[in-house]
Amino acid sequence: MENMNWVANYTGQSDFILVGIFSQSNHPTLLCVVIFVTFLMALTENVVLIFLIHFDARLHSPMYFFISQLSLMDVMYISVTVPKMLMDQVMGRNKISVPECGMQMFLYATLAGSEFFFLAVMAYDRYVAICHSLHYPVLMSHKIGLLLASGCWFLGSVDGFMLTPITMTFPFCRSREIHHFFCEVPAVVKLSCSDTSLYETLMYLCCVLMLLIPLTVISGSYSFILLAIHRMNSAEGKKKALATCSSHMTVVILFYGSAVYTYMLPSSYHTPEKDMVVSVFYTILTPVLNPLIYSLRNKDVMGALKKMLNVGTVFQETIK
Structure with a gap:
């Protein structure tokens, strides 16, 4: 329980300072507008996809x-x-309080950890759908889907509950400047004046484990899927299966590539500038790209979108 009291322990400490990406830009106002538009696009695309x-x-x-x-x-x-x-x-400020930093760190670690496992579950779902299509309604029933989703969220929260309290209980007696635009674990650990080498090693091993288990499921699933596709006689069936799987594999490569760089490469490969660029990619750009990847090449989603737009048009004409 001692580690869970980090908020109380640091109440009297000074705030952190987020250096952020705007300080690195020659045109911060333009960059701010671009990020705001990207943020709105990501929200709109994902909310529409959830709605459909x-x-x-x-x-x-x-x-x-x-x-x-x-x-x-x-x-x-x-x-x-x-x-x-x-x-x-x-507003011209760049401070974040210790509790806010810890909450941001916890939420982010939970979401990242959950996504590792969700991508593995999605690969398993495609494996069952293609390789065991007759048993798919039983093997991937609504109840099993809910259990798998709950398991992914739970495992992700374990990641957040492990990393956040430990990171935030380190003494921060160096500069309070976080060379990042949010409180990501590696960026905050760098500020500690204590020896964090053991923790960084354990964090590395934890991340390797969280990457290897889902990657094993993903690679195993797609190995069987490719064999099944190779044996298919229907050219249309092959095309549909490959289209579905290629969308998922694109998302896997984007997310896991960024995660490997952030958490598994040695510190000699990292600079604050590189870290921020990679984080911008998977924090801001990936949420925009994911719904496009899953919808543009998916006839069912595009059909649902056209149906919704047609209903909206009819409704507007009826009002007039």
């Missing part, structure tokens, strides 16, 4: 349920970091 999956009966399947969960994560991802960053820029 929830209300269109054709999208009531485990695959789309998991996609809606991923969209929910993306909404939370970008909402945890971007609004404060934009407000600080507009």
Whole structure:
């Protein structure tokens, strides 16, 4: 319980200072506008996708349920970091209190950890759908889908509960400047004046484990999927299976590539500037790209979107 009292222990300490990405830009106002537009795009795309999956009966399947969960994560991802960053820029401040920093860190670690496992579950779902299609309604029933989703959220929260209290109980007697635009664990650990080498090693091993287990599930699932696709006689069936799997693999590569850089590469590969660029990519750009990746090449989603737009048009004409 001692580690859970970090908020109380640091109440009297000075705030952290987020250096952020705007200080690195020659045109901070333009960058602020671009990020704000990107933020609105990400919210709109993901909320629309969640809405379509929830209300269109054709999208009531485990695959789309998991996609809606991923969209929910993306909404939370970008909402945890971007609004404060934009407000600080507009109001000319760059401080974050210790409790706010800890909460931001916890939410972000939870979401990142959950996404690791969600991407593995989505790969398993595609494996069952393609390789065991006759048993798919039983193996991936609504109840099993809910259990898998709950398990992913739980495992992600374990990551947040482990990393946040330990990181925030380190003594911070150096500069309070975090060379980042939010409180990410590696960026905050760098400020500690105590020996964090053991913790960094344990964090590295934890991240390796959280990467390897889902990656093993993903690679195993897609190995069997590729074999099954190779044996298919229908060219249309092959095309549909590859289209579905390629969308998911694109998201996996984007997310896991960023995670490997952030948490697994040695510190000699890192600079504050590089770290911020990578974080901008998977914190701000990925939530914009994910719904596009899953919807543009998906006939069911595009059909649901056209249906919604047609209903909206008819409704407007009826009012007139």
